[in-house]
Amino acid sequence: MRYLTAGESHGKQLTTIVEGLPSLMPLTQENINESLLRRQKGHGRGKRMQIEKDLVDIVGGVRHGYTLGSPIAMVIRNDDFKHWEDVMGEDPIDPDQKVRRVVTRPRPGHADLNGAIKYGHRDMRNILERSSARETAARVAAGAVAKTLLAHLGINIVGYVREIAGIVAKEYPEMSMAERVKISEDSPVRSLDKEAGQQMMDAIDKAKKDGDSIGGVCEVYIEGMPAGVGSYVHYDRKLDGRLAGAVASINAFKGVEFGIGFEAARKNGSEVHDEIAWDKERGYYRKTNRLGGFEGGMTTGMPIVVKGVMKPIPTLYKPLQSVDIETKEPFNASIERSDSCAVPAAAVVMEHVVAFELAKALLEQFPHDQFPKLKEAIDAYREEVRCF
Numbered sequence: 001m002r003y004l005t006a007g008e009s010h011g012k013q014l015t016t017i018v019e020g021l022p023s024l025m026p027l028t029q030e031n032i033n034e035s036l037l038r039r040q041k042g043h044g045r046g047k048r049m050q051i052e053k054d055l056v057d058i059v060g061g062v063r064h065g066y067t068l069g070s071p072i073a074m075v076i077r078n079d080d081f082k083h084w085e086d087v088m089g090e091d092p093i094d095p096d097q098k099v100r101r102v103v104t105r106p107r108p109g110h111a112d113l114n115g116a117i118k119y120g121h122r123d124m125r126n127i128l129e130r131s132s133a134r135e136t137a138a139r140v141a142a143g144a145v146a147k148t149l150l151a152h153l154g155i156n157i158v159g160y161v162r163e164i165a166g167i168v169a170k171e172y173p174e175m176s177m178a179e180r181v182k183i184s185e186d187s188p189v190r191s192l193d194k195e196a197g198q199q200m201m202d203a204i205d206k207a208k209k210d211g212d213s214i215g216g217v218c219e220v221y222i223e224g225m226p227a228g229v230g231s232y233v234h235y236d237r238k239l240d241g242r243l244a245g246a247v248a249s250i251n252a253f254k255g256v257e258f259g260i261g262f263e264a265a266r267k268n269g270s271e272v273h274d275e276i277a278w279d280k281e282r283g284y285y286r287k288t289n290r291l292g293g294f295e296g297g298m299t300t301g302m303p304i305v306v307k308g309v310m311k312p313i314p315t316l317y318k319p320l321q322s323v324d325i326e327t328k329e330p331f332n333a334s335i336e337r338s339d340s341c342a343v344p345a346a347a348v349v350m351e352h353v354v355a356f357e358l359a360k361a362l363l364e365q366f367p368h369d370q371f372p373k374l375k376e377a378i379d380a381y382r383e384e385v386r387c388f
């Protein structure tokens with residue numbers, strides 16, 4: 001299974017194509033819209049999210065509520081396009097407008113300057129339109145298809161926030177999946193820890209007031225993946241490695257951890273590795289889950305716990321110094337609008353990006369063209385694992 005997305009931030013629409021999904025799987029627009037709506041919520045976002053109402057239109061690959069086995073094509077329209085038609089429309093830009101709207105001032109921390117150098121554009125709008133995290137709406141659509149597949153296989157996944165600007169939420173290893181999902185839905189900062197959540201909100205409000213931006217840490221939690229998915233035999237089949245790559249590819253994400261992650265560097269082996277136990281009902285399990293559900297590039301059957309760190313948003317109201325690429329003069333970057341913190345929204349993006357990689361790995365390991373056969377194969381494998 002693979003996916004491609006196309007579309008500019010202020011263009012007409014975003015397009016997603018997902019290919020390789022089995023036929024006969026129930027899939028509706030509501031499955032995808034629910035995810036899109038969650039991505040749009042979250043404290044700290046700028047004015048753009050008040051303009052957009054992300055709704056998907058499935059334009060291929062699904063009929064009467066079931067997948068056909070053909071590529072799934074999805075469209076999300078940009079409501080903001082109507083305000084940018086003179087800049088982004090098909091008609092040639094009138095020369096006066098062009099002088100006024102050309103972007104020649106790269107923002108530190110964004111893709112503007114490197115992208116302009118690479119693609120030879122002197123108008124950096126040609127870069128920022130595609131490097132914008134608007135594209136994450138299209139990625140969430142692809143992930144929502146994968147999440148639906150996982151849900152039909154009894155695999156559940158949720159993303160929430162662990163940290164914003166140094167405020168760290170408590171860990172709740174015993175919290176049920178249902179509770180995690182509910183809090184991720186209801187809390188404006190998606191913090192499982194209410195007290196830390198309030199402090200995170202205050203930190204976001206302060207950053208906004210100061211014209212600054214803040215980052216944080218998202219966590220994605222998965223239950224129901226059977227043991228032995230992925231492989232140790234080759235670098236590109238190690239599932240934890242693939243997840244790490246996918247998470248680091250999200251806009252502004254700079255690091256990934258599994259389980260206790262970097263803390264493992266500061267502990268002894270006896271404090272890190274999870275002891276193995278067995279009982280008749282569960283089969284093999286680990287007494288703890290410090291390694292976050294992976295050993296040897298394969299799932300252990302324990303919950304997968306993966307964290308991603310998001311740097312602060314690059315576009316700042318508080319000006320940072322940069323250089324105009326036409327005049328080569330220094331200037332202080334000033335802006336019209338931006339998010340001050342997108343960590344709560346990014347937790348939903350990360351959840352969907354991870355969902356896609358997990359579904360892809362399952363389809364590789366259990367290749368079936370028809371969803372009922374895939375389900376049958378995975379159910380049989382689960383039983384095999386239990387009795388091993």
Ligand SMILES: Cc1cc2nc3c(=O)[nH]c(=O)nc-3n(C[C@H](O)[C@H](O)[C@H](O)COP(=O)(O)O)c2cc1C
Pocket residue numbers: 046109110111131132133136250251252253313314315316337338339340342345346349
């Ligand atoms: C959900 C989300 C919203 C974002 N919103 C903004 C924004 O409003 N302004 C901004 O400058 N960057 C925003 N970013 C971050 C930039 O897209 C990102 O920093 C940029 O593409 C450069 O890539 P890099 O940070 O991965 O190097 C957002 C990222 C995410 C995931």
Ligand SMILES: C=C(O[C@@H]1CC(C(=O)O)=C[C@@H](OP(=O)(O)O)[C@H]1O)C(=O)O
Pocket residue numbers: 009046048049052131132133134135136137251337338339
């Ligand atoms: C549009 C979205 O995020 C955008 C990501 C983004 C960036 O530079 O990454 C910049 C902002 O866009 P604009 O410049 O239009 O205000 C965000 O709103 C979205 O998440 O749907």
